[in-house]
Amino acid sequence: MRRNDFLKTLLALGAGASLMQRADAAGANLKMMIPANPGGGWDGTGRALGKALIEAGAAATVNYENKGGAAGAIGLAQFVNASKGDPNALMVMGAVMVGGIIAGKPPVTLSQATPVARLLSEYQVFVVPAASPLKSMKEVVEQLKKDPGSVKWGGGSRGSTEHIAAAMLAREVGVDAGKINYVAFRGGGEAVAAVLGGNVTVGGSGYTEFGEYIKSGKMRPIAVTSPTRLKGVDAPTLKELGFNVEIGNWRGVYAAPGITPEQRKALTDMVLKATKSAAWAQAVETNGWTPAVMSGPEFDKFVDDQFAALRAVMVKAGMI
Structure with a gap:
């Protein structure tokens, strides 16, 4: 070379x-x-x-x-x-x-x-479809106490924080947690579709998934699992409603x-x-x-x- x-x-x-x-x-x-x-x-x-x-x-x-x-x-x-x-x-x-x-x-x-x-970390938001006849978490709880199976909870996989929160709430109001009707989804997108389609009574997830639909009025927030109210979510805490339930996600x-x-x-x-x-x-x-x-x-x-x-x-x- x-x-x-x-x-x-x-x-x-x-x-x-x-x-x-x-x-x-x-x-x-x-x-x-x-x-x-x-x-x-x-x-x-x-x-x-x-x-x-x-x-x-x-x-x-x-x-x-x-x-x-x-x-x-x-x-x-x-x-x-x-x-x-x-x-x-x-x-x-x-x-x-x-x-x-x-x-x-x-x-x-x-x-x-x-x-x-x-x-x-992120706390959970419970929502109902905009057209739901149930207007508050207290109304959901009354329905739950009358007939646990008639309230269909939608959220993440079994063992998720929203599943645990629903079970804790049931126990708080004297309902056997084993009788709650919980529908587990494999992702937030599926849970959103179920809420918007009226296929579940109550949806639970983080604000990440539900935020835009809450803002647009397609979902109504009825409670949060935080110790104090969440910024941007017009909904009371479960503790504020008299239920000793607080749980966060991370x-x-x-x-x-x-x-x-x-x-x-x-x-x-x-x-x-x-x-x-x-x-x-x-x-x-x-x-x-x-x-x-x-x-x-x-x-x-x-x-x-x-x-x-x-x-x-x-x-x-x-x-x-």
Whole structure:
């Protein structure tokens, strides 16, 4: 090879290496498992996080996969089995998955994946269709006491926070929680369609799913599960109505099983960086989420405590 050709080759290789370094600096190519159908809280959280990761420069691309069912257990099983050792895989999870695992006892559990961070918390909103003859939660409760099966509750998977809230409310008013007519959906989009179509008496979910329909008047909010009234929701708390029911939802993110401590730290740093981005702040504001970022050993302990606390609540409510 002539000297000039040799120098050109070296320059080309150097330029290629430089481009590769810049691509690496721009972030990883991540895969995001969303263990629910499109249109719900997990879906919104996962896609908002992906956008924030890219804006923060922590990720170059994020590819999403929705796999709904069984309170996230189906998506969790696929994630655990297919992503072992993958340092670029993330999965959205939260209180709904914890409750679903307690209720359903699936063969694959959260302990097989790697905790990364809690992201946010959100309380539940109960709504009725705009055309419903029931105008308030007190009217729903009266109907529930007369005939528990006639009140069809629609929400997330069995063991979700809205399912637990409905069971707690039933117990509060002297109704056997085992007799409530709860219809579980695999994603917020399905629950929305059921409420709008009048296929359920009461729908329960986070404001993320119901907000636009409440604003447009297609759904009427009748109660919230928070300790105080929620901004933008003209509905009383269950406690305000005299029912001792308060329960919040939270969402977080896990990584694949079998990754190294260094890889876990890198993913945690990326997620924490994303939560400081303008894109994430906008998502929090738009969806009415409450920031609740937590990572490391503190998050590990929080999840363990949540399993114990939710199990106690579900036992007391007669769900298990």
